[in-house]
Amino acid sequence: MSLLPILPFVRSVIEDHVTVGGIAIDATVGNGHDTLFLAKLVGAQGIVYGFDIQEEALEITRQRLEEAHVIDRVHLIRGSHQYMASSLPDTVIGNVQAIMFNLGYRPGGDKSIVTQPASTIAALEGGLQLLAPGGVITVVLYSGHQEGKAEADAVIEWGKHLDQKMYHVLWYQYINQKNSPPTVIAIERKG
Numbered sequence: 001m002s003l004l005p006i007l008p009f010v011r012s013v014i015e016d017h018v019t020v021g022g023i024a025i026d027a028t029v030g031n032g033h034d035t036l037f038l039a040k041l042v043g044a045q046g047i048v049y050g051f052d053i054q055e056e057a058l059e060i061t062r063q064r065l066e067e068a069h070v071i072d073r074v075h076l077i078r079g080s081h082q083y084m085a086s087s088l089p090d091t092v093i094g095n096v097q098a099i100m101f102n103l104g105y106r107p108g109g110d111k112s113i114v115t116q117p118a119s120t121i122a123a124l125e126g127g128l129q130l131l132a133p134g135g136v137i138t139v140v141l142y143s144g145h146q147e148g149k150a151e152a153d154a155v156i157e158w159g160k161h162l163d164q165k166m167y168h169v170l171w172y173q174y175i176n177q178k179n180s181p182p183t184v185i186a187i188e189r190k191g
């Protein structure tokens with residue numbers, strides 16, 4: 001087994017930034033695995049906001065959260081993540097400990113419904129406004145197909161230009177694999 005898998009790396013970054021009672025966002029709810037992960041991390045006193053444009057994704061996730069008895073702390077919102085900063089209460093702005101993005105299409109779902117470069121970048125810009133000092137955004141990027149590559153390139157280009165006085169931006173990836181496994185961008189607002 002690989003010692004450096006991508007998704008557990010993302011989770012370890014998130015775990016380092018989220019505390020019990022905190023606020024976190026899943027910007028791409030999909031099948032709800034990340035929403036559930038965040039809901040457990042923030043605990044009963046915390047809040048998770050989850051966004052997806054697909055009702056089916058939110059339904060599957062609602063059921064997953066109910067079965068795990070954590071639905072009480074999660075707000076599922078049907079809508080594009082590009083409007084997340086304006087659709088959340090003012091009290092959330094500047095207080096979010098972690099925002100997770102997992103780009104592409106929902107596994108098992110309609111593959112034509114995918115994240116798009118322009119709305120993803122708009123969502124990331126909104127995410128920066130929401131972050132608490134010391135908070136983090138993670139973005140899982142898929143470059144294995146043409147659309148995904150264009151989106152990944154756009155996110156990486158955007159990340160390269162973030163002010164280094166305000167943010168740490170890391171790009172975590174394998175450099176010796178030919179089959180384009182996912183890579184990760186992590187953006188931490190300096191404390």
Ligand SMILES: C[S@@+](CC[C@H](N)C(=O)[O-])C[C@H]1O[C@@H](n2cnc3c(N)ncnc32)[C@H](O)[C@@H]1O
Binds near residue numbers: 080
């Ligand atoms: C790869 S899946 C997410 C997987 C998910 N994190 C999980 O744990 O199962 C990507 C999701 O992003 C959603 N999506 C696409 N465009 C979106 C947008 N503009 N705003 C919010 N969600 C979007 C898709 O509907 C899809 O469910």
